[in-house]
Amino acid sequence: MAAAALIVFAAPLTAQPAVAQPNRTFTVTVTNMAYRPSTLRVHVGDTVTWDFSDTSSAHSVTATQQGTTHDYFDSGTMTGGTYSHTFNQPGTYPYQCNVHTSMGGTIIVG
Template sequence: MNVIRVTLSCAAAVLLVTIGTPATAQPDVNTVSERTVEVTRLAFRPATIRIQIGDTVTWMFDGNSGEHNVTATGPSTALDYFASETMSGGSYSHTFGRPGTYMYRCTEHPSATGQVIVR
């Protein structure tokens, strides 16, 4: 009988520790609190970033791949327009105040596109 009580007590303790310990989820590369987008050559990295309302995204221009910019395109411009100057180095930041999917591109290199998803 004592063996059964000890076994049940140990099982209960393990269950409490397991339930009380939050699981460590593997973060989605594009949804972690990373709010920086690299502007390199003809691409934005990551091309899609997910953020919360009120978060700021900073685009970092690497300075080694010519001049680029970040310009909002599509329907999202009615919600929250943003556009950087054309530059070869430095950074540009924008704070997103409304939920939505914000498409953008480099007007110097129209194939360089990205999106910010705000929830």
């Protein structure tokens, strides 16, 4: 009797590389004395564009924290138009309008 040979081919187990998310752009609308949405979650490398739809009053988008561990951003005072910032560091970024300090928002970068 001939001995039967058992041959097993196994595919090597390799980890699949993580698929990078393309950098995305999000919009925050500045209207009616508010940022909409007021809180936004994004990934590192994403860009946030503030659309100053409220042309009846000047506004700004200004980070309220500064330092080497935070991306600092400041649109300056604007009436109409857009301002964009790309977030390259994870963290929580509160911001406000320097003209109307009761207007505030937060970008959470994870």
